[in-house]
Amino acid sequence: MDKNIYLAQFYGKSQNYTQIPREWYSKYGVKRGLRNEDHTGVLVGLTRIADVVGYQRNAEGTKIDCDGILYYRGIDIRDLVKKEKYNGYLYEQACFLLLFGYLPTREELNAFCKVLQDSYDLPDDFLEMNLLRLPGRNLMNKLQHSLITLYNYDPDPDNTDVYQTLRKGLNIMSKLPSIAVYAYMSKVHYYNRKSLVIHYPRKDYSTAENILSMLRLDGSFTAKEAQLLDLLLFLHADHGGGTNSTFTNVVVSSTDTDIYSSMASSIGALKGPRHGGANVKVSLMMENIIDAVGLKATDGQIKDVIEKILHRQFKNHSGLVYGFGHAVYTLSDPRAEIMRHYCGMLAKEKGMEDIFDFYNRFEKIAVKTLSEEKGANMCSNVDYYSGFAYNMLGIPRDLYTPLFVISRIVGWLAHNIEHKLYDNRIVRPAAKYVGDLMDYIPMEDR
Numbered sequence: 001m002d003k004n005i006y007l008a009q010f011y012g013k014s015q016n017y018t019q020i021p022r023e024w025y026s027k028y029g030v031k032r033g034l035r036n037e038d039h040t041g042v043l044v045g046l047t048r049i050a051d052v053v054g055y056q057r058n059a060e061g062t063k064i065d066c067d068g069i070l071y072y073r074g075i076d077i078r079d080l081v082k083k084e085k086y087n088g089y090l091y092e093q094a095c096f097l098l099l100f101g102y103l104p105t106r107e108e109l110n111a112f113c114k115v116l117q118d119s120y121d122l123p124d125d126f127l128e129m130n131l132l133r134l135p136g137r138n139l140m141n142k143l144q145h146s147l148i149t150l151y152n153y154d155p156d157p158d159n160t161d162v163y164q165t166l167r168k169g170l171n172i173m174s175k176l177p178s179i180a181v182y183a184y185m186s187k188v189h190y191y192n193r194k195s196l197v198i199h200y201p202r203k204d205y206s207t208a209e210n211i212l213s214m215l216r217l218d219g220s221f222t223a224k225e226a227q228l229l230d231l232l233l234f235l236h237a238d239h240g241g242g243t244n245s246t247f248t249n250v251v252v253s254s255t256d257t258d259i260y261s262s263m264a265s266s267i268g269a270l271k272g273p274r275h276g277g278a279n280v281k282v283s284l285m286m287e288n289i290i291d292a293v294g295l296k297a298t299d300g301q302i303k304d305v306i307e308k309i310l311h312r313q314f315k316n317h318s319g320l321v322y323g324f325g326h327a328v329y330t331l332s333d334p335r336a337e338i339m340r341h342y343c344g345m346l347a348k349e350k351g352m353e354d355i356f357d358f359y360n361r362f363e364k365i366a367v368k369t370l371s372e373e374k375g376a377n378m379c380s381n382v383d384y385y386s387g388f389a390y391n392m393l394g395i396p397r398d399l400y401t402p403l404f405v406i407s408r409i410v411g412w413l414a415h416n417i418e419h420k421l422y423d424n425r426i427v428r429p430a431a432k433y434v435g436d437l438m439d440y441i442p443m444e445d446r
């Protein structure tokens with residue numbers, strides 16, 4: 001018999017022995033997904049890096065939904081965006097703040113950027129051996145592979161001393177933009193038969209400027225484009241210690257493993273479509289919806305599509321309206337609010353106002369429909385407008401989630417270091433055995 005049929009049979013039979021009824025989770029007080037009864041997260045750590053505020057508690061301790069606020073080291077991200085005259089390097093400034101706990105002076109920021117810039121270049125044969133010779137179909141997997149490979153270029157890779165972790169982390173951060181862009185170039189060269197274009201990173205460019213210049217055929221970009229990408233990197237830089245990919249980093253690094261392994265694990269977590277990979281799903285979903293109903297669709301038609309998505313009757317069958325809902329935020333995600341504002345401005349310039357208006361209308365209708373259907377407030381999240389923004393910048397879909405990595409790596413690093421410094425216990429929760437005890441039956445008696 002075909003071995004796959006055997007496997008299917010074993011799998012079917014196993015259901016008699018392995019099932020765990022859903023109600024047992026509450027019977028034994030298990031916090032599924034590390035969530036409390038009211039869906040708030042179980043407290044697993046202390047942090048001074050970022051605070052994600054999505055609800056408040058009244059005097060009785062009941063959760064009350066509110067507009068979202070995100071603080072980087074106690075500073076509201078909206079203030080970081082608005083209150084300073086824009087001089088570029090907003091992302092790098094946030095990296096400094098998240099890592100060192102205070103806002104840098106101009107001199108300190110320049111010195112920090114110099115540290116990053118001095119590590120922009122990849123090791124000598126890295127591009128040829130790892131990216132051009134070994135193209136990857138999925139850039140997130142390719143990023144994981146590249147980080148694991150960078151281990152071999154480090155003369156002391158298993159050194160997990162805190163200061164060494166900082167140095168190694170910054171080195172990885174500096175190199176990620178070229179790794180991601182070259183991995184994309186290699187992919188489209190080999191799989192899509194496009195010409196291979198390699199521009200080297202420039203030391204006088206910020207992270208955002210380098211990404212644009214390495215991606216564009218002629219290396220050119222406008223100041224406004226670089227500003228939007230810088231803002232997007234800034235907005236994705238950290239989201240507190242409970243975020244799945246950040247917690248993953250802490251879980252993995254709490255074993256004292258090397259930084260390359262913990263960063264690769266976080267990339268694996270971020271790839272998932274319920275986490276950072278949602279930015280690609282949103283972009284595909286919106287493209288399918290616009291194809292199906294057109295930009296001039298009535299509100300009723302849009303609502304109809306949303307209902308179909310929820311009931312698994314439209315294209316992707318996950319039942320999820322990607323870009324909506326959040327584990328912490330309820331009424332609004334401040335990052336989506338900021339993005340909406342800046343996307344609206346760029347859409348005007350790029351002649352893409354009609355698509356932006358559609359996104360806007362869809363957002364309002366989705367928020368209302370989801371709240372009605374699910375009985376809870378659900379807002380648009382950071383992944384809703386980001387793909388639209390990248391698209392306006394001419395950035396290909398393949399790079400949407402890798403850009404999240406390029407930005408969030410600083411958050412992973414900051415939390416990795418904070419855990420090493422102050423908590424430093426191996427993460428090891430418990431799981432209750434709920435199976436039966438069985439006697440061993442010799443093979444001939446089964």
Ligand SMILES: CC(=O)SCCNC(=O)CCNC(=O)[C@H](O)C(C)(C)COP(=O)(O)OP(=O)(O)OC[C@H]1O[C@@H](n2cnc3c(N)ncnc32)[C@H](O)[C@@H]1OP(=O)(O)O
Nearest residue numbers: 274275276278319320321322323324325326327374381383
């Ligand atoms: C960077 C980021 O990670 S931001 C999040 C990006 N992810 C997405 O946009 C994917 C869509 N959203 C989701 O899957 C969820 O809202 C999450 C994973 C972000 C948060 O999930 P949670 O806080 O755990 O909410 P939970 O999954 O318990 O949702 C409660 C109910 O609402 C449903 N729900 C939540 N979000 C959505 C959504 N976007 N579309 C449809 N249903 C949803 C859930 O399926 C669940 O339904 P059920 O009670 O009928 O099973």
Ligand SMILES: O=C([O-])CC(=O)C(=O)O
Nearest residue numbers: 238239242243244327382
């Ligand atoms: O915090 C979360 O659960 C997910 C999120 O928004 C992020 O990682 O930025």
